[in-house]
Amino acid sequence: MLSKRIIACLDVRDGRVVKGINFEGLREAGDPALLARRYNVEGIDEIVILDVTATLEARQARSQTIAAVAHEIFLPLCVGGGIRTEGDAAAAVEAGADKVSLNTAALLDPSLITTLARRYGSQAVVVAIDARWQDGRAAVYVRSGQAETARDAVDWAREATERGAGEILLTSIDRDGTKSGFDCALTAAVSDAVNIPVIASGGAGTFEHFAEVFTTGHADAALAASIFHFNEHSVEALKGFLHERNIPVRLPGHGTAPGAPDAPVHPQRD
Amino acid sequence: MIALVDYGAGNLTSVRKALGALGAAFWTPASPDEVARAAGIIVPGVGHFSATSALDAPWRTAILEAVDRSTPLLGICVGLQWLFEGSTEAPAVPGLGLMAGRCTLLSDRQSVDHESPSKDGDRQQTIGRRLKVPHVGWNSLVFPKPSRLFEGLVEGTQVYFTHSYAAPVVAATAAITVHGMPFSAAVENGLVAGVQFHPEKSGDAGLRILRNWLIQA
Numbered sequence: 001m002l003s004k005r006i007i008a009c010l011d012v013r014d015g016r017v018v019k020g021i022n023f024e025g026l027r028e029a030g031d032p033a034l035l036a037r038r039y040n041v042e043g044i045d046e047i048v049i050l051d052v053t054a055t056l057e058a059r060q061a062r063s064q065t066i067a068a069v070a071h072e073i074f075l076p077l078c079v080g081g082g083i084r085t086e087g088d089a090a091a092a093v094e095a096g097a098d099k100v101s102l103n104t105a106a107l108l109d110p111s112l113i114t115t116l117a118r119r120y121g122s123q124a125v126v127v128a129i130d131a132r133w134q135d136g137r138a139a140v141y142v143r144s145g146q147a148e149t150a151r152d153a154v155d156w157a158r159e160a161t162e163r164g165a166g167e168i169l170l171t172s173i174d175r176d177g178t179k180s181g182f183d184c185a186l187t188a189a190v191s192d193a194v195n196i197p198v199i200a201s202g203g204a205g206t207f208e209h210f211a212e213v214f215t216t217g218h219a220d221a222a223l224a225a226s227i228f229h230f231n232e233h234s235v236e237a238l239k240g241f242l243h244e245r246n247i248p249v250r251l252p253g254h255g256t257a258p259g260a261p262d263a264p265v266h267p268q269r270d
Numbered sequence: 271m272i273a274l275v276d277y278g279a280g281n282l283t284s285v286r287k288a289l290g291a292l293g294a295a296f297w298t299p300a301s302p303d304e305v306a307r308a309a310g311i312i313v314p315g316v317g318h319f320s321a322t323s324a325l326d327a328p329w330r331t332a333i334l335e336a337v338d339r340s341t342p343l344l345g346i347c348v349g350l351q352w353l354f355e356g357s358t359e360a361p362a363v364p365g366l367g368l369m370a371g372r373c374t375l376l377s378d379r380q381s382v383d384h385e386s387p388s389k390d391g392d393r394q395q396t397i398g399r400r401l402k403v404p405h406v407g408w409n410s411l412v413f414p415k416p417s418r419l420f421e422g423l424v425e426g427t428q429v430y431f432t433h434s435y436a437a438p439v440v441a442a443t444a445a446i447t448v449h450g451m452p453f454s455a456a457v458e459n460g461l462v463a464g465v466q467f468h469p470e471k472s473g474d475a476g477l478r479i480l481r482n483w484l485i486q487a
Contacts, residue, residue, distance in 0.1 A: 074470060120317065
């Protein structure tokens with residue numbers, strides 16, 4: 001059975017990992033490559049680098065960060081933040097990204113999704129949606145959560161899928177950094193509306209929150225940042241917890257069979 | 271030297287990095303003639319089956335001749351699918367035909383998750399409630415027969431997949447994975463091998479599989 005993925009997000013500014021609450025009030029959390037190395041050992045399934053400022057000056061720094069992280073891991077690596085053009089995406093891929101995450105640029109020009117899907121395949125195109133509940137609808141925000149749009153998260157996820165997105169990275173602005181739990185209602189609404197994987201983001205605080213988003217939230221993957229960065233919880237312990245709850249996860253350890261650690265080693269031949 | 275065939279489908283950075291980490295020498299042949307001097311051939315690939323149409327007659331001939339001379343061949347992702355006769359993703363584009371059968375869309379068949387009776391009914395409803403395509407993420411391998419590729423790996427090992435089309439289970443299938451339907455996660459027939467997953471993005475297990483293949487080359 002396909003495992004539920006645990007994804008570590010590195011919010012990077014000026015080459016350093018930072019983390020805020022409700023998209024504001026950033027504090028520093030360390031070196032991206034060192035964190036990636038630790039998460040890899042602990043059994044993380046994927047890493048996302050989000051360039052939270054992504055100014056023009058930050059572009060070169062971003063390529064260096066991508067290359068440094070890619071050097072540490074043989075795992076899927078997604079890069080987002082400030083990917084505005086095909087050229088930006090190409091630079092990220094060139095530096096070692098397997099996927100790029102589009103947000104504001106995709107809303108401004110949805111054809112960018114199709115362009116990149118044709119060039120790199122849908123599996124390389126993630127559409128990030130930042131949303132918060134507003135008068136009973138899941139309103140889509142852009143510009144790092146600062147500008148409201150007229151779009152509804154469910155409709156936009158459907159359109160992004162039709163245009164060639166391979167995954168949706170759905171962040172609840174209300175829950176981001178609050179550790180009060182993922183927005184399961186929002187996640188389920190989007191996940192049920194599309195047939196591509198949905199990554200839930202925003203609000204991870206306890207192991208129970210992950211179990212909730214994989215069951216009632218219908219998430220295919222869950223992303224977290226601060227609870228891992230500051231050593232509050234290890235990825236390994238989280239996966240052990242989920243495994244106990246019968247939620248399929250990839251347990252850390254080289255070539256070991258989940259649920260069957262004593263399975264015989266494949267017979268050696270001469 | 272390993273010939274890493276670049277036919278313009280996606281990015282080879284990850285494969286290059288993995289080969290480098292394993293200490294393998296490789297190059298990207300500029301023309302089909304160069305394939306003749308390869309100690310092993312890797313056909314990587316992500317994206318659409320139609321991209322393999324860039325591997326036209328001269329490339330096909332060069333690769334098939336190398337296979338006849340017992341040069342190990344490894345197809346990755348679309349590279350595995352290309353070993354078969356073709357794919358419904360691009361019906362007009364022929365595969366190499368080294369494996370019998372054609373690749374189909376994963377959602378073409380019914381999800382077993384939906385239909386399997388389970389004591390754990392609630393869980394099936396919430397965890398396996400619908401089949402998502404593309405099949406993205408870590409899934410486990412079942413080995414129907416011993417193979418060189420998976421020497422030293424235990425059944426149930428998880429590797430990273432990202433694809434929408436898949437190859438049928440055939441006599442050469444060396445690993446089976448289920449996503450809606452069982453499909454060939456890997457094939458191995460003599461020195462011809464292919465993996466649907468991405469060993470270069472499958473952590474330590476993936477590197478082990480790549481190393482197992484490199485030992486033959």
